[in-house]
Amino acid sequence: MNEPSLTVEAAMTGGAMPPSAPVLLGPQPEQSFDLDRPLREARDAFEKSYFEFHLAQENGSMTRVAEKTGLERTHLYRKLKQLGVDLSRNKRSAA
Amino acid sequence: MNEPSLTVEAAMTGGAMPPSAPVLLGPQPEQSFDLDRPLREARDAFEKSYFEFHLAQENGSMTRVAEKTGLERTHLYRKLKQLGVDLSRNKRSAA
DNA sequence: ATTTGCACGTGTGCAAACAGTC
DNA sequence: AGACTGTTTGCACACGTGCAA
Numbered sequence: 001m002n003e004p005s006l007t008v009e010a011a012m013t014g015g016a017m018p019p020s021a022p023v024l025l026g027p028q029p030e031q032s033f034d035l036d037r038p039l040r041e042a043r044d045a046f047e048k049s050y051f052e053f054h055l056a057q058e059n060g061s062m063t064r065v066a067e068k069t070g071l072e073r074t075h076l077y078r079k080l081k082q083l084g085v086d087l088s089r090n091k092r093s094a095a
Numbered sequence: 096m097n098e099p100s101l102t103v104e105a106a107m108t109g110g111a112m113p114p115s116a117p118v119l120l121g122p123q124p125e126q127s128f129d130l131d132r133p134l135r136e137a138r139d140a141f142e143k144s145y146f147e148f149h150l151a152q153e154n155g156s157m158t159r160v161a162e163k164t165g166l167e168r169t170h171l172y173r174k175l176k177q178l179g180v181d182l183s184r185n186k187r188s189a190a
Numbered sequence: 191a192t193t194t195g196c197a198c199g200t201g202t203g204c205a206a207a208c209a210g211t212c
Numbered sequence: 213a214g215a216c217t218g219t220t221t222g223c224a225c226a227c228g229t230g231c232a233a
Contacts, residue, residue: 029131033141035148036124038165046128046141053130063217070133072203077219079201087219157191167230172192174228182192 028053048083055085124148143178150180 031053033046051065058064066073080087126148128141146160153159161168175182 030127030129032125032127034125035145036152038163039142039145040165042145043138043142047134047138050130050134050137057131061217062219068133070135073218074204074220075202168191169193169231170229 044083047079048085051080051083051085055087060087139178142174143180146175146178146180150182155182 031049033042033049035042051069054065054068058068062073062076066076069076071079126144128137128144130137146164149160149163153163157168157171161171164171166174
């Protein structure tokens with residue numbers, strides 16, 4: 001089964017909310033992006049956050065990220081390298 | 096100079112804020128997106144919002160949108176049609 | 191403003207290959 | 213020995229994209 005589908009936009013407004021909210025720090029299913037820039041830049045920034053989100057959500061498992069995102073594992077490597085996503089950072093280290 | 100760089104994420108949290116906030120209704124420079132879906136869907140949703148934002152910001156001017164987004168005008172038509180963006184809705188009607 | 195044709199680059203899937211782990 | 217994961221590469225084909233009309 002899946003996670004409880006949390007909504008966390010309020011966490012990014014940096015203001016009127018108690019610090020006791022059940023908000024994940026890295027993997028947020030919804031995120032804000034700046035649209036006021038060329039498509040290439042905006043799209044790349046979006047995709048980078050997209051993959052970082054899935055990597056964090058799957059603890060760096062390429063196989064799972066590939067399944068969740070609908071890409072081939074082989075292509076995922078090329079994509080992440082091209083987007084500048086660091087792979088060695090999501091190798092599930094925190095205990 | 097540019098616009099006063101407003102941040103409007105709080106407007107989407109639908110809650111604790113007075114209705115007197117200076118927030119634009121359509122063209123918001125930052126917007127939230129759901130990352131928890133296949134790349135194709137997430138990317139298309141992002142690009143659709145992206146172009147709707149620029150269309151609203153430029154009052155439907157394809158030339159200006161093309162310049163702002165860094166695409167050819169000719170390709171912009173194909174892109175918008177493919178994304179399902181309605182062109183006749185942003186032909187600057189509201190005074 | 192809008193469409194189409196064409197050429198080129200890029201995205202993407204598939205197969206193959208090798209290392210590592212269990 | 214298998215089977216599974218991670219990683220890279222080559223190749224073919226579809227698609228994105230710019231340019232001219």
